[in-house]
Amino acid sequence: MDLSCIPPMVTAPPLYVDLDGTLIASDLLIESALVLVKQRPLAIFDLLGWILQGKATLKTRIAQEVELDVAHLPYDHEVLALIARARSEGRKVVLATASHRKYADAVAAHLRVFDAVLATDSQRNRSGLAKLEAIQADADGPFCYAGNSAADLPIWQAAESAIVVTASPALVRRAAARARVDAVVRPAGMGIAAVLRAMRLHQWVKNLLVFMPAVPLAAQLGWPAVWTLLLAFFCFGLCASSVYLLNDLLDIDADRQHPTKSRRPIPSGAMPLAWAVMLTPILLLAAFGLAAWRLPWLFAVVLVFYWALTMAYSVRLKRITVVDVLLLAGLYTMRILAGAAVIGVIPSFWILAFSMFLFFSLASAKRYIELADAQRRQKMSMAGRGYNVADIPVVLTQGIAAGQIAVMVFALYIQDPVATQHFRMPYFLWGVAPLLLYWISRLWMKALRAKVHDDPLVFAVKDRQSQVIGTVCAGLIWGAL
Structure with missing residues (x-):
């Protein structure tokens, strides 16, 4: 795998890294919802009501009740290697995720490799275009983005370069048609x-x-x-x-x-x-x-x-x-x-x-x-x-x-x-x-x-x-x- 995203330089653009499906081979919204249902089986009816109020409310209400053990999440070691490379080049590295801030902050505190965190809060779900707006406001210029899904296509298109974490060749082709793909990380074992x-x-x-x-x-x-x-x-x-x-x-x-x-x-x-x-x-x-x-x-x-x-x-x-x-x-x-x-x-x-x-x-x-x-x-x-x-x-x-x-x-x-x-x-x-x-x-x-x-x-x-x-x-x- 080519670990380079941008040639090493002091002014190299910051690297923004997605969490679910990119940094970790999991989805914290699903995980936290499962924990909630396990703790309170009747909470499944609460989930249905929160969904109707929007994803920001759903994620916030779940986060208020559920604690997750971030130390044992399935972290992608190749993505961690990309982050380590970016940090060694003196670049700013930001965790940009649609997961709730409570869990994003916990992951950042555990790994200690991020300079900042952009995440969903009670007011806004940081996914797709909302995440792109947050990244552009934070970067204030060119940036590199590592993501894993079709929802990340607008972000890759706006980025100076893209890192695609996926086992889907079709998604890699779609990303390459919109952005300069500098690295592809293919998660092992899926299928x-x-x-x-x-x-x-x-x-x-x-x-x-x-x-x-x-x-x-x-x-x-x-x-x-x-x-x-x-x-x-x-x-x-x-x-x-x-x-x-x-x-x-x-x-x-x-x-x-x-x-x-x-x-x-x-x-x-x-x-x-x-x-x-x-x-x-x-x-x-x-x-x-x-x-x-x-x-x-x-x-x-x-x-x-x-x-x-x-x-x-x-x-x-x-x-x-x-x-x-x-x-x-x-x-x-x-x-x-x-x-x-x-x-x-x-x-x-x-x-x-x-x-x-x-x-x-x-x-x-x-x-x-x-x-x-x-x-x-x-x-x-x-x-x-x-x-x-x-x-x-x-x-x-x-x-x-x-x-x-x-x-x-x-x-x-x-x-x-x-x-x-x-x-x-x-x-x-x-x-x-x-x-x-x-x-x-x-x-x-x-x-x-x-x-x-x-x-x-x-x-x-x-x-x-x-x-x-x-x-x-x-x-x-x-x-x-």
Whole structure:
């Protein structure tokens, strides 16, 4: 990248730098609005009223209620390098943004690289032509401007030179047609790949649980039932992805302080917040639309309850100790209930008891992994959770115990007469029990050794031994049928 904007000289024009999408890969208006809704869910109605009063009022009212952590914003290092170059040349550098002055001043105070700040206040929204007027009044002559959107085109046209921060070649061409473009900064990671990563398609493996109620009935079910279950799988995937996006939007501040979650597309800025805000309801509507179109009404009811519980978890319940783990286990089990609703069967006591204890163990493992990571980073508690490191022994004990109980429930099921109703040779299932016991014990040992860094089910999909065990168990179950 060419870091020069104007040849070094004492009288070189000042550099004006935009904030949202330029200096940072984010949008502070969207971020602050999300924080407000997270703090006060009913504030969404306030937002609608403030929008009608104009953007200046909207931004001011939000700023009066919301504090943002500017230290962990996703700053663009190439833009910071441009600023450092300009300062080394003795040029004046000004932060010129449509964000509210409260946040702009906080960013300037944190970075300490700006000589002045031009920002939105309660009277005027400093965007587009309003920002241009403010810049021209402040510069009183030629200036250089760094921006990122089509709204900056009039400013680039009036500037002596332009710096374009965008991944869009079309915007670069439009800017070049109006101004002298001296530098182009292309943000890394943006695109469809970032969107797919944000949707966490790898987590869709959990939705295979919708097929579990069909396993004992595999010999009786035809292809129509299989296709219906596949559609249910996709409905759950779309619904879950919408919740993942919303969860990342609401947890963006805490995720940026986490060593691995900070690399997710939304907190890192690889996926624009506006895209995530738009895609969240689209995925949800697609899930409910497919369910209403082709699936039994009872499945749609389960899907609605699943979404409602995940929303409650994201907004509030994940901060309550033990309740969060119980709810996570329940959400896994709801996938089984959904599969049962699709094929029109009532899930047995055994499958519900087994799944509840097994998934309580896996959910506890997820919390243990996070707590152990916090302890290694010398943190006393987890951001956005109700746990602290003193809870590690309890989480460890309850998780291991629940896993062992799940295996015991499975063993008791093999001896129950109901097993002979669904399996011609149920004694094959005895081969599954020790393998399951080994897998759960190994998972917890690896968690204790800090060898598991993902959701346990995601770890199982990637782990070679888990893949072999899963294949052998599937073969034994097939043999039992």
